[in-house]
Amino acid sequence: MPTDSVVHQLAIRVGNKLRDERLTLATAESCTGGMVATAITDISGSSGWFERGFVTYSNQAKHEMIGVPADMLERHGAVSEPVAHAMAEGALRNSRAQVSLAITGIAGPGGGSKEKPVGMVVFAWSNRLHTEVETLVFKGDREQIRVQAAAHSLRGLLTLLDEKER
Template sequence: MATDSVVHQLAIRAGNRLRDERLMLATAESCTGGMVATAITDISGSSGWFERGFVTYSNQAKIEMIGVPSDLIDKHGAVSEPVARAMVEGALRNSRAQVALSITGVAGPGGGTESKPVGMVCFGWSNRLHTVVETLVFKGDRERVRVQAATHALRGLLILLDERER
């Protein structure tokens, strides 16, 4: 799939901000499978502000690649704010980036439960000093949930960058 135009435009805006502030970004993505990293690396010159992306789709990848504690996954499930927090903080620990975002969710069509329905996505954003997590439930098919998650993650990154200026 070609990168969604809204995701692409948000990636450009985030990249301009990161470049201007001389910051590097790391991503930790699960249900989006690297969609944010793809949108970023579609932009010429993104190596100047994108340090690395982790696609940690399986629980084992979350544990091995970015250090999410297995007991956290056992206790809360991979789709949870504690895991989103551990993912974003792990992306920072395992990179040279100053800011990061994480995404973990249930894109569907299967895999949902009553407490974690299809479309539920948990996000994390961090600048090494401050971490924010949030959960939203999106409507639509698998692709639409993934695009909405990538869009929201980039919007949250822009908010995090705005807060740095205050």
């Protein structure tokens, strides 16, 4: 399926910003299943600013590939701010990138609970000095939630990069 045009346009903006600042990005995606990495690698020349992407869908992958502590996953669950924070920092630790983004959530249609409803997505962005975390709840079907999450992750990265300049 082609990348959503909003996500594609945001990926272009992110790429321009990263290229201008001579930075590279690593991604750690769960519920988006590599959608952000796809949007990025759809752009010619993205190898100049995209270092690598981790699709860590299972808890085991989060633990083995990017070092999210198993006890943290057990204590908080995969869809939590501590795990998103650890995912973003783990993506940096396991790459040569200077900035990262992480996404973990419940895209549905099943898997939700009262405490963690379908559409709940947790984001984290890191620049090796600071990690920002945010939780949102999106409405829509599985695909709509995933697209909204991918777009929001790229907007958050643009914000992180803009703050770096101040």
